[in-house]
Amino acid sequence: MTLLQIAALASVAIAGGAVVAASDPLRQTLVLSVYGMALVMLFFVFQAPDVALSEIVVSTVGLPVMILLALRKVQEHERERENGEDES
Amino acid sequence: MSRTARLLLFGVGGIGFGVVLVYGLSGLPAFGHYEGVYGNVIDGVGVTLRHGTDLVTALNFDIRGFDTLGEEFILFASVLGVVLILRQMRGERERPARQEADEHTLAGASEALRALSLAMIPAILAIGVYIVVHGQLTPGGGFQGGVILAAGPLAVFLAGRYLRMKIVAPQTLIEIGDAAGAMGYALIGVAGLALAGAFLKDFLPLGAVGHLLSGGQMDLASAAVGLEVSGAFLVAFSEFLDQALVVSGEQG
Numbered sequence: 119m120t121l122l123q124i125a126a127l128a129s130v131a132i133a134g135g136a137v138v139a140a141s142d143p144l145r146q147t148l149v150l151s152v153y154g155m156a157l158v159m160l161f162f163v164f165q166a167p168d169v170a171l172s173e174i175v176v177s178t179v180g181l182p183v184m185i186l187l188a189l190r191k192v193q194e195h196e197r198e199r200e201n202g203e204d205e206s
Numbered sequence: 207m208s209r210t211a212r213l214l215l216f217g218v219g220g221i222g223f224g225v226v227l228v229y230g231l232s233g234l235p236a237f238g239h240y241e242g243v244y245g246n247v248i249d250g251v252g253v254t255l256r257h258g259t260d261l262v263t264a265l266n267f268d269i270r271g272f273d274t275l276g277e278e279f280i281l282f283a284s285v286l287g288v289v290l291i292l293r294q295m296r297g298e299r300e301r302p303a304r305q306e307a308d309e310h311t312l313a314g315a316s317e318a319l320r321a322l323s324l325a326m327i328p329a330i331l332a333i334g335v336y337i338v339v340h341g342q343l344t345p346g347g348g349f350q351g352g353v354i355l356a357a358g359p360l361a362v363f364l365a366g367r368y369l370r371m372k373i374v375a376p377q378t379l380i381e382i383g384d385a386a387g388a389m390g391y392a393l394i395g396v397a398g399l400a401l402a403g404a405f406l407k408d409f410l411p412l413g414a415v416g417h418l419l420s421g422g423q424m425d426l427a428s429a430a431v432g433l434e435v436s437g438a439f440l441v442a443f444s445e446f447l448d449q450a451l452v453v454s455g456e457q458g
Contacts (some may be wrong), residue, residue, distance in 0.1 A: 121235055156438040165344035168262045171337065179360065180439065187450040194450075 126160040143189055151182040216455035257412040266347060267427040271406040274427070275391060278434055282388045285438040292445045323365035330358040334436070341428035342421035348431025354425035355432065356439035363447065372444070381439040387434025396426050 128136040133153040154177025161170035207215075235241045248261055248269065254404040258264040278395050332357035341347030394406070401409035406423075413420030 168260070168347070168350065171346050171350035172353055175357050179357050180353065180443075183360065183443065184446050187446040190450045 129156045262309040263341040263347040273425045342424040348428040352435025355436035379399035384437030390430035
């Protein structure tokens with residue numbers, strides 16, 4: 119195992135732990151995309167460039183965007199519910 | 207469940223998992239010593255038989271092309287599910303158009319972000335097309351190129367122009383792209399059945415190894431999958447964006 123591969127494995131482990139440790143969903147989403155980038159490095163140094171190429175877009179752009187949009191929708195719902203209770 | 211009970215459960219589960227994991231890992235072949243047969247066979251005959259230098263693409267679009275057909279329709283069906291679940295429900299309505307609707311309300315995109323996003327769009331599209339058409343030569347192919355292409359219109363949204371993204375990638379166009387790509391891949395299979403005698407069997411000349419138009423049907427299949435994947439991702443993105451930015455609940 120080369121030094122590069124060890125470094126990639128370690129960064130995935132650290133970033134994965136950081137995703138779990140982040141408590142605020144918004145920050146967690148951003149940490150998740152950093153974790154995705156660490157995975158890309160991992161796939162690349164383990165000679166799977168095909169997987170790395172898909173992972174770049176899916177985990178650093180696609181997944182975070184969908185989670186962020188869902189979070190926004192949830193917040194909007196909560197705000198509307200509060201407003202509704204105020205009126206009644 | 208009390209805290210002690212939870213910790214106890216975690217302790218028992220964690221120890222059990224650890225034992226099984228260590229036992230399983232100890233049975234793995236040593237690092238870097240691949241013991242499978244299939245991979246070595248493909249490595250040996252892939253280039254001469256299929257004239258593709260990226261054997262992952264040769265596997266995906268030719269040797270095991272039928273698996274890709276299934277995977278493609280998994281993506282197609284899941285995007286259909288997203289569209290079905292997120293369609294405009296009774297009691298929901300689109301927000302009245304506001305004058306600031308063009309500049310989306312997520313956050314004021316700074317000038318730097320806007321300039322960077324717009325500058326990235328041509329590069330993203332060029333890389334996407336490059337990866338799709340060079341699938342049989344270098345790492346990449348329809349799926350990888352497709353997701354990169356889908357990120358292009360998303361950069362328009364990042365630049366703070368949500369409704370512009372709708373103009374760049376109108377709903378009807380991306381839905382047609384998604385469907386046409388899925389159908390195209392199946393049609394390539396049918397063409398193999400008609401012209402070469404078996405479903406998804408290569409029916410095009412293989413060409414010279416290393417040339418852009420080589421690998422027989424791989425180029426076509428890669429383009430079809432690229433179209434389908436970029437369409438599918440854009441349909442899913444725009445459904446999510448619609449939900450978050452345009453559609454509002456009864457209280458609106």
